[in-house]
Amino acid sequence: xxxxxxxxxxxxxxIGGTLMEMKNITLRFGGVKAITDISFDIKEGxxxxxxxxxxxxxxxxxxxxxxxxxxxEGEVWFKGAKRPPMKPYQxxxxxxxxxxxxxxxxxxxxxxxxxxxxxxxxxxxxxxQQAIWKGKAEREEVENRExxxxxxxxxxxxxxxxxxxxxxxYGLKKRVELARALAxxxxxxxxxxxxxxxxxxxxxxxxxFILDVNDEFGTTIALIEHDMGVVMDLSDRxxxxxxxxxxxxxxxxxxxxxxxxxxxxxxxxxx
Amino acid sequence: MFYREAGDFKxxxxxxxxxxxxxxxxxxxxxxxxxxxxxxxxxxxxxWVNAVxxxxxxxxxxxxxxxxxxxxxxxxxxxxxxxxxVGAYACYKLMTSFPxxxxxxxxxxxxxxxxxxxxxxxLPSLRIKGFYLAVATLAAQFFLVWLFNKVPWFYNxxxxxxxxxxxxxxxxxxxxxxHTSAWATYxxxxxxxxxxxxxxxxxxxxxxxxxxxxxxxxxIAAEIIGVDPLKSKLSAFAVSSFFIGVSGALFxxxxxxxxxxxxxxxINKSFLILFMVIIGGLGSIFGSFAGAAxxxxxxxxxxxxxxxxxxWPTDLAAHLEFMIVxxxxxxxxIAEPHGLAQLWRVAKEKLRxxxxxx
Ligand SMILES: Nc1ncnc2c1ncn2[C@@H]1O[C@H](COP(=O)(O)OP(=O)(O)OP(=O)(O)O)[C@@H](O)[C@H]1O
Ligand SMILES: [Mg+2]
Numbered sequence: 001x002x003x004x005x006x007x008x009x010x011x012x013x014x015i016g017g018t019l020m021e022m023k024n025i026t027l028r029f030g031g032v033k034a035i036t037d038i039s040f041d042i043k044e045g046x047x048x049x050x051x052x053x054x055x056x057x058x059x060x061x062x063x064x065x066x067x068x069x070x071x072x073e074g075e076v077w078f079k080g081a082k083r084p085p086m087k088p089y090q091x092x093x094x095x096x097x098x099x100x101x102x103x104x105x106x107x108x109x110x111x112x113x114x115x116x117x118x119x120x121x122x123x124x125x126x127x128x129q130q131a132i133w134k135g136k137a138e139r140e141e142v143e144n145r146e147x148x149x150x151x152x153x154x155x156x157x158x159x160x161x162x163x164x165x166x167x168x169x170y171g172l173k174k175r176v177e178l179a180r181a182l183a184x185x186x187x188x189x190x191x192x193x194x195x196x197x198x199x200x201x202x203x204x205x206x207x208x209f210i211l212d213v214n215d216e217f218g219t220t221i222a223l224i225e226h227d228m229g230v231v232m233d234l235s236d237r238x239x240x241x242x243x244x245x246x247x248x249x250x251x252x253x254x255x256x257x258x259x260x261x262x263x264x265x266x267x268x269x270x271x
Numbered sequence: 272m273f274y275r276e277a278g279d280f281k282x283x284x285x286x287x288x289x290x291x292x293x294x295x296x297x298x299x300x301x302x303x304x305x306x307x308x309x310x311x312x313x314x315x316x317x318x319w320v321n322a323v324x325x326x327x328x329x330x331x332x333x334x335x336x337x338x339x340x341x342x343x344x345x346x347x348x349x350x351x352x353x354x355x356x357v358g359a360y361a362c363y364k365l366m367t368s369f370p371x372x373x374x375x376x377x378x379x380x381x382x383x384x385x386x387x388x389x390x391x392x393x394l395p396s397l398r399i400k401g402f403y404l405a406v407a408t409l410a411a412q413f414f415l416v417w418l419f420n421k422v423p424w425f426y427n428x429x430x431x432x433x434x435x436x437x438x439x440x441x442x443x444x445x446x447x448x449x450h451t452s453a454w455a456t457y458x459x460x461x462x463x464x465x466x467x468x469x470x471x472x473x474x475x476x477x478x479x480x481x482x483x484x485x486x487x488x489x490x491i492a493a494e495i496i497g498v499d500p501l502k503s504k505l506s507a508f509a510v511s512s513f514f515i516g517v518s519g520a521l522f523x524x525x526x527x528x529x530x531x532x533x534x535x536x537x538i539n540k541s542f543l544i545l546f547m548v549i550i551g552g553l554g555s556i557f558g559s560f561a562g563a564a565x566x567x568x569x570x571x572x573x574x575x576x577x578x579x580x581x582x583w584p585t586d587l588a589a590h591l592e593f594m595i596v597x598x599x600x601x602x603x604x605i606a607e608p609h610g611l612a613q614l615w616r617v618a619k620e621k622l623r624x625x626x627x628x629x
Contacts, residue, residue: 088495089496092495092496100492116478130478137477141284141478145287149284
């Protein structure tokens with residue numbers, strides 16, 4: 001599957017060329033190897049899942065993509081160019097947005113302000129222009145508010161627009177976090193366990209949103225998920241990690257029938 | 272149903288973005304402006320200006336400044352007194368070096384100088400947080416006071432080591448020096464308060480404010496969604512220090528007239544402004560005013576009632592003031608970190624629904 005060209009999915013969607021490529025990534029925390037020599041790619045327009053047991057290093061991998069962790073070895077390629085070492089905010093400016101395993105919303109702000117914050121890379125009025133407000137700052141605020149309102153409609157959170165985030169239940173917080181990431185209109189969207197802790201109904205809603213985002217905006221998505229049913233339904237290709245190593249990579253069907261993967265999930269002893 | 276938003280529909284995002292989205296609030300705001308600019312100056316006398324209005328206005332500016340740093344951006348500072356001193360000394364040097372330039376610009380420039388100094392002392396915030404940052408700003412406080420005492424250039428080698436404001440006029444009317452009138456100094460400060468409050472409001476309602484609050488609420492997430500923590504924190508230090516510098520400049524030139532730095536801008540001042548912000552409400556411009564009003568009015572009220580009417584000894588009244596302020600700080604920190612501003616908001620929310628609470 002490592003061909004440079006795209007492919008056509010089972011449901012007939014056209015997937016483009018390589019958007020992001022991780023080459024031989026190794027990440028250590030002191031003596032602990034969180035990721036060992038992992039390579040994989042993410043193609044334009046696909047939904048790519050990363051799965052694996054607890055502590056496999058999945059979140060660490062997203063953190064490497066986000067620029068939050070710097071791997072000791074390996075290269076990150078984005079849009080056909082090797083990415084120099086970057087701060088997380090610079091990665092965000094390149095068009096990569098994400099949500100977190102443990103919700104990371106701005107608790108002191110309203111839903112609207114949280115989602116508006118997602119627009120920050122699309123707004124460039126300087127501090128003096130903002131202090132004056134009339135003119136560029138106000139114009140930008142209104143233009144971006146329109147985009148944000150579309151995202152709010154899309155995720156069906158109109159009624160909680162002005163609610164302080166701290167007052168929301170867990171499931172809605174997850175949705176607001178997705179809204180904030182979507183507001184950035186990212187090229188690549190990283191979702192770290194978007195459905196963790198949700199009930200069946202909430203999971204169905206979230207799955208629908210993820211598919212719709214991919215379908216309507218053509219956003220490339222990489223997601224980590226534990227619920228195998230969800231992974232098999234949503235994703236085009238799956239990377240399987242265990243103890244920091246890659247043990248499988250392919251379509252959901254290929255991965256499901258991979259003996260190493262079955263062993264890892266059934267808990268066969270490691271030597 | 273007196274205070275309501277029903278029938279007051281927002282049909283555009285501009286309307287929804289207003290500072291006072293509810294008509295009633297807007298009218299009250301215009302009324303306050305009208306009252307402050309046109310009524311107060313006519314009826315005001317020296318006692319009221321010196322005991323209440325001037326300290327209230329000047330501390331409000333400092334409280335807005337500190338609130339931007341602490342309440343909006345989440346960076347603790349105990350250096351407010353020191354930064355006010357920078358504003359005061361910058362203003363003094365500018366007034367005496369460029370007497371032909373209007374005092375109005377001296378005050379603004381003093382704010383600018385303080386902003387630069389604030390950025391320099393804000394640099395450690397990129398590495399340290401919370402308690403350690405508080406200690407670092409405390410060091411700034413003591414260093415700045417020491418510096419202004421130590422280097423004679425700052426006080427133009429005057430024998431007393433004090434700085435005193437020469438007479439300066441605006442449109443021919445004295446606003447500093449010994450021959451000022453109550454209404455003129457009041458109006459001069461009011462203009463600055465209005466400008467500062469507007470600028471602060473604009474900065475905090477837009478993207479800059481969101482970036483600050485994002486850093487405050489969760490700095491790691493903020494950085495991952497694209498906030499540059501360096502720029503964001505330093506801009507908070509700059510803006511905050513600008514306001515505090517303006518406040519220090521006015522405190523020295525218009526209010527006190529002559530200043531001994533350790534006395535006027537000591538650590539006590541840092542705590543006073545911090546208490547204003549906590550009692551008034553972290554992260555609220557209105558709260559900055561409420562906190563300043565409260566801490567300016569409380570001693571005046573206690574003095575008039577306890578000492579003037581009930582005949583208590585002065586020191587007893589002063590001790591009671593300490594106890595009240597201390598208790599309020601504790602209560603607000605534990606029960607209501609958003610301070611008086613939040614109590615006000617809750618009251619309004621209740622009033623909005625009244626008399627049908629469901
Ligand atoms: N900042 C850190 N410092 C030290 N060790 C870390 C750090 N972050 C992760 N690790 C370690 O790296 C390994 C992989 O962690 P990671 O969070 O990436 O796993 P995961 O696959 O996301 O697990 P889960 O399914 O539980 O979320 C774990 O052993 C973890 O303890
Ligand atoms: Mg994880």
